[in-house]
Amino acid sequence: MNYHLTPYFRVGRASDLSGKDRLIYRALEILPGALSWGTILGTIMASFFVPVWAAYFIIAFDLYWLMKNGYLAIHLRHNWKRIKHNLATDWAERVSHLKYEHLLHLIILPFYKEDLSVVEESMEALLNTEYDKNRMAIVLASEESAGDEASLISKAIEDKYADKFGHFLVTKHPAGTPGEMAGKGSNISYAAEQSRVKILDPNNISYGDVIVSAFDVDTVAYKQYFLCLTWNFLNVSDPHKVSFQPVPFYNNNVWEAPALSRVVAASSTFWQMIQQERPEKLATFSSHSVSFKSLYEIGYWQKNMVSEDSRIFWNLFLARDGDYSVVPISYPVSMDANLAPKFFQTAKNIYKQHRRWSWGAENIPYMLFGFLKNKSIPFRTRLRMSIVQVEGFWSLATNPLLIFLLGWLPVVLGGVSFNSTILSYNLPFVTRNLMIVSMLGLVLTAIIFMSFLPPKPLREKKRSRFYMGIQWILVPFTIVVFGAIPGLDAQTRLMFGKYMGFWVTPKYRKEKQQ
Amino acid sequence: MKPLSIQKRRIYFTLFALAFIVGIPILILYSTGYRLNSALNIIRTGGLYISVPYSGVSVFVNDQIVRQTSVFQKNVFVQNLRPESYTIRVEKDGLQLWSKELIVSPQTVTEAYSFLLPEAALFIEITEFVEVATTSQATTTPRTTPPPKPQKNALYTDIMNLFVSTSTTATNIKATTTEDIKIKRKLSVENRNGTLVVSWEGDISAIPHYFCVASECKEEIVINTGSPVKTFDFFPGRDDLVIVTISQGVYVFEIDDRSAQNFQLLKLGQGIDFRVKSNDSIYIKDGLKLYSVSL
Numbered sequence: 001m002n003y004h005l006t007p008y009f010r011v012g013r014a015s016d017l018s019g020k021d022r023l024i025y026r027a028l029e030i031l032p033g034a035l036s037w038g039t040i041l042g043t044i045m046a047s048f049f050v051p052v053w054a055a056y057f058i059i060a061f062d063l064y065w066l067m068k069n070g071y072l073a074i075h076l077r078h079n080w081k082r083i084k085h086n087l088a089t090d091w092a093e094r095v096s097h098l099k100y101e102h103l104l105h106l107i108i109l110p111f112y113k114e115d116l117s118v119v120e121e122s123m124e125a126l127l128n129t130e131y132d133k134n135r136m137a138i139v140l141a142s143e144e145s146a147g148d149e150a151s152l153i154s155k156a157i158e159d160k161y162a163d164k165f166g167h168f169l170v171t172k173h174p175a176g177t178p179g180e181m182a183g184k185g186s187n188i189s190y191a192a193e194q195s196r197v198k199i200l201d202p203n204n205i206s207y208g209d210v211i212v213s214a215f216d217v218d219t220v221a222y223k224q225y226f227l228c229l230t231w232n233f234l235n236v237s238d239p240h241k242v243s244f245q246p247v248p249f250y251n252n253n254v255w256e257a258p259a260l261s262r263v264v265a266a267s268s269t270f271w272q273m274i275q276q277e278r279p280e281k282l283a284t285f286s287s288h289s290v291s292f293k294s295l296y297e298i299g300y301w302q303k304n305m306v307s308e309d310s311r312i313f314w315n316l317f318l319a320r321d322g323d324y325s326v327v328p329i330s331y332p333v334s335m336d337a338n339l340a341p342k343f344f345q346t347a348k349n350i351y352k353q354h355r356r357w358s359w360g361a362e363n364i365p366y367m368l369f370g371f372l373k374n375k376s377i378p379f380r381t382r383l384r385m386s387i388v389q390v391e392g393f394w395s396l397a398t399n400p401l402l403i404f405l406l407g408w409l410p411v412v413l414g415g416v417s418f419n420s421t422i423l424s425y426n427l428p429f430v431t432r433n434l435m436i437v438s439m440l441g442l443v444l445t446a447i448i449f450m451s452f453l454p455p456k457p458l459r460e461k462k463r464s465r466f467y468m469g470i471q472w473i474l475v476p477f478t479i480v481v482f483g484a485i486p487g488l489d490a491q492t493r494l495m496f497g498k499y500m501g502f503w504v505t506p507k508y509r510k511e512k513q514q
Numbered sequence: 515m516k517p518l519s520i521q522k523r524r525i526y527f528t529l530f531a532l533a534f535i536v537g538i539p540i541l542i543l544y545s546t547g548y549r550l551n552s553a554l555n556i557i558r559t560g561g562l563y564i565s566v567p568y569s570g571v572s573v574f575v576n577d578q579i580v581r582q583t584s585v586f587q588k589n590v591f592v593q594n595l596r597p598e599s600y601t602i603r604v605e606k607d608g609l610q611l612w613s614k615e616l617i618v619s620p621q622t623v624t625e626a627y628s629f630l631l632p633e634a635a636l637f638i639e640i641t642e643f644v645e646v647a648t649t650s651q652a653t654t655t656p657r658t659t660p661p662p663k664p665q666k667n668a669l670y671t672d673i674m675n676l677f678v679s680t681s682t683t684a685t686n687i688k689a690t691t692t693e694d695i696k697i698k699r700k701l702s703v704e705n706r707n708g709t710l711v712v713s714w715e716g717d718i719s720a721i722p723h724y725f726c727v728a729s730e731c732k733e734e735i736v737i738n739t740g741s742p743v744k745t746f747d748f749f750p751g752r753d754d755l756v757i758v759t760i761s762q763g764v765y766v767f768e769i770d771d772r773s774a775q776n777f778q779l780l781k782l783g784q785g786i787d788f789r790v791k792s793n794d795s796i797y798i799k800d801g802l803k804l805y806s807v808s809l
Contacts, residue, residue, distance in 0.1 A: 056542055059538075059541050059542055059545055060538050060542075063537050063538060064534060067530040067531070067533055067534045067537075068530075071526055071527060071530045074518070074526050075518060075523075078518045079518075082515045082517065085515040276517070277517050277518040277523075279517065328517065330517070416719055416720055416721070416723070417719065420622055420625070420723060421546075421621060421622060421623065422545075422546060422547040422559075422560060422561050422593060422622060422623050423545050423546045423547075423621070424623070425561060425593070426546075426547075430541060430544075430545050
């Protein structure tokens with residue numbers, strides 16, 4: 001089925017459709033929030049009306065959480081070993097046995113109003129990668145709406161780096177294009193098309209030979225990233241039926257960022273590491289790579305929605321009738337952890353960033369609607385993907401609340417009769433003990449986090465390393481405040497049709513101020 | 515290095531799923547009081563919850579100490595108890611003993627709220643007059659400071675008035691009266707010809723635990739004071755204790771009659787009386803002398 005030719009393929013929200021389709025899509029938009037709120041309100045109601053059953057549910061849920069943590073910890077540990085192995089591997093030697101000179105790496109750096117130093121750091125990292133620079137095309141994708149200062153930065157970057165790569169292009173995405181949402185998706189789509197017109201076609205470069213890496217402007221590629229990516233590209237059966245997902249580290253400014261920011265950022269890294277070992281559950285996230293041929297066939301990233309990084313996977317999955325997957329390359333790229341001049345602003349930015357990521361729930365109605373329309377995808381695949389994705393967003397918004405806040409509800413709401421049962425007395429002890437055992441997994445996360453830390457800058461105090469280890473006690477707090485609540489916030493907005501726009505995470509470097 | 519193989523992941527998944535399936539009934543049975551006895555039979559147990567007002571207090575169940583309370587944990591929860599009768603004793607040097615015989619029911623926590631008055635409470639006399647120093651004024655000629663002049667103590671007058679006033683009730687005034695009924699949080703205590711009878715006037719679902727044994731709740735509890743009650747009131751900060759004046763003196767009785775009601779002496783003496791003010795202070799009147807009680 002040529003699903004990418006249907007009017008449903010580029011739907012951004014229910015209002016893009018009409019009639020019955022619009023109703024169905026709207027219902028699917030309501031689904032994630034309804035499930036999450038249903039769980040939370042259901043637990044509260046059950047605690048009031050049937051506290052014994054609510055207590056049974058909470059005990060069962062706590063045990064489920066413990067088992068899930070244990071199961072996921074095994075995946076995390078394995079991926080930790082795999083990343084260390086991949087970082088130690090000589091990818092130059094591995095690709096030397098392959099024919100890869102025909103490949104071109106097209107790296108798109110979407111740029112808004114970030115400081116010159118942020119862009120320079122990414123450019124320097126690209127320059128330092130061990131890959132033939134003549135086979136690299138850099139596209140600095142700027143925004144017209146960013147103003148003159150951004151144009152000056154673009155020019156400065158172009159002047160400094162244009163002659164150091166095989167191809168260099170600065171694009172300026174026009175502001176206010178009808179049908180587009182201002183954001184990364186519309187910008188990099190424009191940049192990709194401009195690259196085709198100005199780089200690929202004039203140089204007769206086959207689209208199938210171009211690997212596009214859609215980075216963030218602060219994405220710092222490790223030295224052998226493109227060699228590793230190339231090896232993976234050449235070793236999959238069909239590189240046009242897969243996307244390539246690195247592991248996002250947030251190490252660029254890890255020594256400057258506050259503990260809160262480090263913990264939240266590293267938690268995202270760990271989740272991606274776990275998903276790397278469960279590729280059937282993996283969708284692209286943040287910086288990712290994909291063949292230009294695939295992108296061109298479907299018209300690049302969607303321009304009318306926020307979560308273009310994950311949506312591109314669902315676009316391709318539906319376009320290829322389910323014959324599309326993500327290859328987890330278990331090789332890192334590094335980005336900025338949230339950091340602002342003031343702590344409160346940092347916390348606010350973390351919340352907003354995670355709400356934007358959680359807005360990825362907008363892919364649920366897109367995916368489910370696509371599954372209803374595209375019957376060429378095997379039913380089992382559609383069912384499995386639906387369960388995995390819906391459960392993922394439901395877990396994000398509800399599990400931390402159930403574990404850390406709602407566990408005591410039957411005791412509070414259960415009434416005199418329930419409160420005289422031994423179950424009511426044991427419930428807090430059982431939940432607390434299960435939680436403590438679950439939290440033992442934090443030791444593993446602390447060890448993994450420390451193992452990937454960049455060298456401590458000389459200006460940092462000796463005790464900074466100690467704080468890096470002890471910071472994990474913040475997890476019960478961060479998982480609720482910067483996990484569940486923004487998740488619920490985003491799902492509630494989607495449920496009520498209060499659609500979010502793209503919020504650019506500000507990048508800030510302390511050194512610049514000193 | 516290859517990703518975690520699907521076979522390994524399935525094995526791990528199966529192991530964790532099995533642990534979950536096995537763990538659920540074990541945890542729920544444990545939480546609801548089921549235990550294995552020495553003969554490996556499953557039995558239903560219950561528990562005791564004893565509230566203790568102070569730290570450093572020893573709590574005994576059947577003469578075995580189960581805990582010494584601390585600043586952070588004053589209340590004691592004991593579980594794994596077979597359903598039968600238990601004697602609880604709560605004691606600390608310098609405080610009067612509290613003990614109770616309670617029946618533990620299966621899968622239920624039997625609650626008890628102890629109280630421990632000092633063996634010798636401190637009585638601070640409120641004098642009728644207080645000495646008020648006069649302030650000397652600066653003058654050009656030196657003068658000697660006059661001796662303090664006794665003045666009527668306003669607190670004495672206020673408290674003494676409480677022993678005179680009979681016009682208000684416990685629900686809308688802040689002091690004890692000699693009225694026959696007092697109500698606190700829907701708990702009514704009535705003085706019927708010298709006998710205190712307690713009843714619950716609220717919703718049955720919120721009835722205090724000591725009215726009920728298993729699912730049977732009684733309508734009234736009689737406080738067995740031994741001799742006729744002259745005056746009574748709720749003990750400050752508690753609605754399960756009453757202070758009473760009987761012929762021998764002022765005592766504190768608990769309402770809970772699941773076994774013999776505990777009572778503790780506050781002040782011995784004939785002809786003495788007490789008042790509670792603002793639900794936090796106790797005053798004793800002995801003749802023309804007034805005392806505030808420090809517990």
